[in-house]
Amino acid sequence: MKSFFSLALFALSALAQNAHIGVPVEGQTVTAGEELIVQVQRPNSLSPSVEVGVVIGFTSCASTPCRSAEDILGTILYNGPFKPVYHETSLPPYENFTVTVPASAAKGNGQINVAHAALIGAGPQAFLESLNQTVVVV
Structure with missing residues (x-):
C-alpha cells in the first residue's frame, strides 16, 4: 500500500509541474510574417522545481492533420530561458514571448508547439x- 501511495504522490507532483499555453487561444487567427505573443503559464506547485527553459515552434498543418508537439516542433521561433512570474492575481505565473509567425506559413490550420523542461523534486529529476495550440493562419 505504501508503494501505491508513493506512486500516486509522485504522479500528482509531476502533474502539478505542467505548463499551459494561455495565448494564443485555440483557433485564434494569426498572420503569416507578423509577430505573435505566446504566453506560457506555469502554475505553482508544492514540490520544489527549477525551470530549465522552453522551445516554441510552429508547424503548418493546412493540408495535413496537425501532429503532436512530441513528434515535431516545426520551425523554431524561440529557444531559451523560461522565468514565469505573477502579473495578475487571476492568472498563474507566466511569461510572454514575442515570436514571428513564419512568412512561409500556409494559409489554414497551423500549430504553436511548446517543449517545456524543468527539474523537479529534491533529487532533482528531469521533467x-x-x-500545442491550433491556430488559423491568414
Missing part, C-alpha cells in the same frame, strides 16, 4: 512536456 519534459510538450504542448
Whole structure:
C-alpha cells in the first residue's frame, strides 16, 4: 500500500509541474510574417522545481492533420530561458514571448508547439512536456 501511495504522490507532483499555453487561444487567427505573443503559464506547485527553459515552434498543418508537439516542433521561433512570474492575481505565473509567425506559413490550420523542461523534486529529476495550440493562419 505504501508503494501505491508513493506512486500516486509522485504522479500528482509531476502533474502539478505542467505548463499551459494561455495565448494564443485555440483557433485564434494569426498572420503569416507578423509577430505573435505566446504566453506560457506555469502554475505553482508544492514540490520544489527549477525551470530549465522552453522551445516554441510552429508547424503548418493546412493540408495535413496537425501532429503532436512530441513528434515535431516545426520551425523554431524561440529557444531559451523560461522565468514565469505573477502579473495578475487571476492568472498563474507566466511569461510572454514575442515570436514571428513564419512568412512561409500556409494559409489554414497551423500549430504553436511548446517543449517545456524543468527539474523537479529534491533529487532533482528531469521533467519534459510538450504542448500545442491550433491556430488559423491568414
